[in-house]
Amino acid sequence: MDRLNAALIHGKRLVAADGGADAALAQGLMPEAVIGDFDSLSAKARATLPPESLHQVAEQDSTDFEKVLSRVRAPMLLAVGFLGLRLDHQLAALTALVAHAHQPCLLLGTDDIAFAAPPEIALDLAPGSRLSLYPLAPVTGRSAGLEWPIDGLTFSPSGRIGTSNRVTGPVRLAFDGPGMVVITPPEALDALLAGFSGRPSARAR
Template identity: 80%
Template sequence: MAPFLIDSPDIITLLGGGEVNDACLKNALIRAPRLVAADGGADAALARGLIPEAVVGDFDSISPQARTSLPPESLHHVAEQESTDFEKVLQRVRAPLLLAVGFLGRRLDHQLAALTALTRHATQPCLLLGRDDIAFAAPPELALELPRGSRFSLYPLARVTGRSEGLEWPIEGLTFSPSGQIGTSNRVTGPVRLSFDAPGMVVITPPEALDALIEGFAARPSARAR
């Protein structure tokens, strides 16, 4: 694997070429002004008067106009076709957290691929921000302060077991799998504490949870030691 193209101590906003909710993008950039684009996300950035510091992808989606409008040194072409553009970014950008806009909504197959990428590259924390949801791969341990009654869904993409505090329906003793037990539409009853024995769990929350999620990821021991 090549060295990281970007190794940032700061949270980064990542813009994809899918459905871009402008409110989500604004919320991300307020918290993470540094902007990276995944392939066609460069066009979405330029259309909003934004200049990404880097564009990563196989460049089958970025327009010729966008390519000529951006500094050549900001364009990072990755020719291989075995991974999505989102994965190419996750493999080449390291930051405490990515706030990714333009990966939820519009096409279901693209959303499923993005969720798979989250769990496949879970060592790079990333929140997918959409109009109605935030989705992320659960780390081994996470503590969150969320309002009581908040929707808190768990959707496994692999066989996973874990433990929880602060959820109306505790998960200890359950074995989750895509074709078996899932954990959608749970609810927050107090401070949430989660731990999982293996990667593969996707957590889905309302968009109002953004700041609590950022704080929760920042408080993890691995984040403090970075």
């Protein structure tokens, strides 16, 4: 629950994906909305939640995470519980990030934060930090502030990937199309939020 507590420091509105409502209620938290097909929402949770907070989406062509991404609009979503569990669920969550990249979202895990790269972003990350680039589609781009620049490279899921790069200074990333997932340590959360908002990070002030 450390990740959830960290998320709630920055975002005060809580939306649960299906059975995530049970986890929230167990922590004494009441989601203002629950979205999903409700195949994992317990009967006890359903009886506890206000009826108007329940938004059931019966179709089975998308995951519960995708159902949330396609129905919630916010400057940024902080998503907890989608990294570090089942590998198939984790891969599906990364795919959903890229498919719904118009909705900025950070997946918060115990060991990583993952997000779909926007066309351009500037990040004030600590020198020496790990920064991995994992393509879910063919994509090219440019970088500054990385030990191994990406300029002139073509990334693809079955070809070149960019894991375990290192930060050498203020990071600038630009991509020519969608499809890149960026992965950082969890300590980068404040810098990522600052980068997406366009404001200076705490490190830069």
